[in-house]
Amino acid sequence: MRTSPGVTLGALTAVLVSCHGPAREPAPPRRAAPITPPVATPVAAMAGPSEPVPRGPLPADVRPTHETLELDIDPDRDRLRGTADIAIHLDRPRDHLWIHGRGLAVSAATIAPGGGPASGAAVEARWEEVDPIGVARVSWPSAISGDAVLHLVFDAAYDDQLVGAYRVTTSSGRAVFSKFEAIYARRAFPCFDEPSFKVPFDIAITAPTADAVIGNMPVAGESPVGTARKRVQFQTTPPLPSYLVAFAVGPFDTRGAALAPGALRPVALPIGTHTIYARYIDANGVASPVYSQTFRVDPIAITVQQPPADFSTGKRSALFTVGVRNGDLAEIWTFKYSVDSPALDHSTSGSVMTAVTLEDVKPGAHTLYIQATRDQTAGQPPTTPVVEYPFTIN
Numbered sequence: 001m002r003t004s005p006g007v008t009l010g011a012l013t014a015v016l017v018s019c020h021g022p023a024r025e026p027a028p029p030r031r032a033a034p035i036t037p038p039v040a041t042p043v044a045a046m047a048g049p050s051e052p053v054p055r056g057p058l059p060a061d062v063r064p065t066h067e068t069l070e071l072d073i074d075p076d077r078d079r080l081r082g083t084a085d086i087a088i089h090l091d092r093p094r095d096h097l098w099i100h101g102r103g104l105a106v107s108a109a110t111i112a113p114g115g116g117p118a119s120g121a122a123v124e125a126r127w128e129e130v131d132p133i134g135v136a137r138v139s140w141p142s143a144i145s146g147d148a149v150l151h152l153v154f155d156a157a158y159d160d161q162l163v164g165a166y167r168v169t170t171s172s173g174r175a176v177f178s179k180f181e182a183i184y185a186r187r188a189f190p191c192f193d194e195p196s197f198k199v200p201f202d203i204a205i206t207a208p209t210a211d212a213v214i215g216n217m218p219v220a221g222e223s224p225v226g227t228a229r230k231r232v233q234f235q236t237t238p239p240l241p242s243y244l245v246a247f248a249v250g251p252f253d254t255r256g257a258a259l260a261p262g263a264l265r266p267v268a269l270p271i272g273t274h275t276i277y278a279r280y281i282d283a284n285g286v287a288s289p290v291y292s293q294t295f296r297v298d299p300i301a302i303t304v305q306q307p308p309a310d311f312s313t314g315k316r317s318a319l320f321t322v323g324v325r326n327g328d329l330a331e332i333w334t335f336k337y338s339v340d341s342p343a344l345d346h347s348t349s350g351s352v353m354t355a356v357t358l359e360d361v362k363p364g365a366h367t368l369y370i371q372a373t374r375d376q377t378a379g380q381p382p383t384t385p386v387v388e389y390p391f392t393i394n
Contacts, residue, residue: 073176
């Protein structure tokens with residue numbers, strides 16, 4: 001078995017605030033999709049060894065359908081460890097496939113046709129990183145097609161370029177964060193790191209007991225591992241591209257507060273259009289005219305920050321915090337969004353309040369279009385109207 005070279009990594013400063021509810025019982029396991037058995041096909045139809053390394057999109061005849069990640073993250077260690085079980089479908093017989101992984105040290109790899117390793121049919125495979133952008137070739141002795149499960153054992157250093165899985169040092173201790181948009185998930189775990197591949201993820205993180213473990217899905221269950229560690233299992237995500245996977249591990253504070261009604265606003269304003277009227281009285285007791293300003297309270301509250309431009313590329317980004325007004329923290333919401341067009345062709349899922357990052361935004365005036373839908377498992381899913389939020393990138 002060969003392993004891919006590692007990468008040298010460092011630290012980054014970040015701030016994260018999260019609320020954690022009490023741990024809940026693990027969600028019932030997902031029902032497996034029907035398995036398509038391996039298919040015998042003439043050798044002439046196989047993808048041969050002369051297939052060039054894909055330096056653009058990966059071949060479309062291999063598709064991921066689900067990924068399970070078991071991550072072991074200790075901010076005091078220099079590397080994260082993990083296993084990835086990726087369910088795939090091969091449209092034609094292959095004795096290799098292309099996948100993404102940059103700087104990962106893969107210590108074991110197998111592929112199991114049909115039902116996965118439990119079927120007893122797993123064969124040893126070989127991982128080889130073949131392109132500096134993070135394309136890897138996984139090969140095995142005999143061609144297979146149909147459904148299969150790729151199993152990979154790996155570890156990776158924390159990244160030093162503000163992306164991937166990176167580590168920072170805070171006044172309370174070290175912490176690990178992720179930043180995978182646009183193509184940086186491959187630096188933390190093996191995956192099909194393209195937006196066109198959207199699959200459900202099952203993610204569990206083992207970490208020190210004293211550290212908070214945060215993801216972009218609610219916690220399904222938590223259990224002790226020995227005397228000083230814990231395993232946190234998150235609920236299955238909706239189908240997501242790999243760049244929307246998110247996690248953080250560290251000594252975070254959890255704080256919450258309810259704002260009491262103020263003298264000027266004794267009750268919360270309802271969603272809709274409102275007008276505020278005001279006037280002032282000057283030092284001579286003369287009253288000004290009455291001024292008015294019309295404003296809207298939208299069903300989705302939005303704030304935006306503009307981080308510094310990327311030091312290596314000069315590209316600008318926008319970080320939005322979005323939240324559904326009057327939403328329940330226990331519910332899962334899907335936020336569909338787009339920029340300068342009402343297409344709503346991007347999406348992310350999370351709790352009632354989540355983050356949306358736009359990469360490579362040109363300077364100037366823009367409009368974010370966004371809509372939220374509650375997970376259908378919570379009942380009849382209400383969908384908010386589309387909210388238009390103007391913003392400017394300097």
